[in-house]
Amino acid sequence: MELTEDQVYTEKTFTIKNKLxxxxxxxxxxxxxxxxxxxxxxxTRNEQEVNGKSIMGILILAAAKGTQxxxxxxxxxxxxxxxxxxxLIDQGFGED
Incomplete structure (x- = not known):
């Protein structure tokens, strides 16, 4: 992924907190x-990376509570x- 001058790259790891x-x-x-x-x-979960704008991709991760x-x-x-x-993640998606 090539970035232009006005683009920023950032990443952070989160832990899924909601029960489901x-x-x-x-x-x-x-x-x-x-x-x-x-x-x-x-x-990314473990070695699997998906498009964050794809609901199917997010579901494929099967990220349970406690998953990073x-x-x-x-x-x-x-x-x-x-x-x-x-x-959104830290607030438990408004569930807990």
Whole structure:
């Protein structure tokens, strides 16, 4: 992934906190937030990386409570994207 001068790359690891993990509703919320940003967003669990703007990709991760995932983004609004997604994860997707 090549970045231009005005693009930023950032990544951060988060722990899934909600009881049901990244199930369909939580994955849908994640993708909705991700799609508010122009940055390219990817999520990694173990060695598996998926597009953070794809609900199927997020569901494939099968991230249960306690699972660590890494969210990385590249683009002019990458910092904001990772921060917003991290807040969603840290708040347990509003479930707990």
């Amino acid at each position: 993990g990244l199930h369909a509703r939580a994955a849908s919320q994640f993708v909705q937030v991700a799609n508010n940003f122009d940055a390219d967003i990817f999520v 995932i890494t969210v990385r983004a590249a683009g002019s609004d990458a910092d904001g994207a990772v921060a917003a997604l991290g807040e």
